[in-house]
Structures are given as C-alpha cells and as structure tokens.
Amino acid sequence: MSFQAYLDTIEDRTGLTPRQLLAIAHDKGLDAPTAKAGDVVAWLKDDYDLGRGHAMAMWHVIKNGPTIDTKHVGTGGTHRDESDTLWLDGKASKPT
Template identity: 55%
Template sequence: MTRHGDILDWLKTDYQLGTGHARAIAHVILHGPEFEVRHTTGPHRDASGVLELDGKRRPE
C-alpha cells in the first residue's frame, strides 16, 4: 500500500509542489475529494467539504 508520506515526497520532488498543495492532492489520491471541514475562519476556509479539482473557484 502506498503511504501518504511517499505520495508527498513524490509530488514535492517530481513536481516541485509546496506542502499544502501536495497534501491536498495526496488526500484525493488516497481518499477522494471529500474532506472534513476544520478551518472555520481565514483564507483557507472551505465549508463545502469537497476539493474542487477543475482549478476553478466556486462563487461564494
């Protein structure tokens, strides 16, 4: 089984992604686009609970 850390290392090394972006993609690879909403305020807040993979921001 592929581990989360292995995916992070691969994305950061081969694609020069930052940690946050690599973590988001690793989560999708291992668990799909749904996630638990943890941020309640701030710039990273996303109350939808689904990672958008098309690169477009949804209207608020």
C-alpha cells in the first residue's frame, strides 16, 4: 500500500481529511515537536478506531509534513507513490 493510500484509507474510515486531522492534532497539543508517536496512536485508536499502521502514517505527516522520502516514488514496489508530496486535502479534491 502506498503512503497516499494509507492517508486515503484514513479519510474513508474517519470521514476527515488528513489536513482536518492535523488541525485536530494541533488543537489537542499532539503536533511536533513535543508530541510522541504513542500519544498520536492512542488518540487515533480511541477516537477513530484506527490501527497502528494507519496511525503511524498520520504521525509521519504530523511530524514531517506532507513530504516523504523519494526512495519509493515512481518505483514498481508495493509501497510506491506517484510523488514525494502527499495530498492532504481529501480524495475528492485531489488533482488527477
């Protein structure tokens, strides 16, 4: 599953875009640099019943922003992404 696919699934499961979840994380004080991954995982499990893998994908975005490592971009692997910049504003508004 690509990194973007994780974020799209998070949107499907929560009804919120990654950007909306970032705002909620900020309001809860769960944004970088002070928050810890375990706190974000617990929040997303408790409030949205997300598993660890999806929560850690969201943690990466909280900690590092929408940019990901280019090692999987454009590759043929399972985890390949089309771009090193993740789309955070929801699947419906994603440019094709």
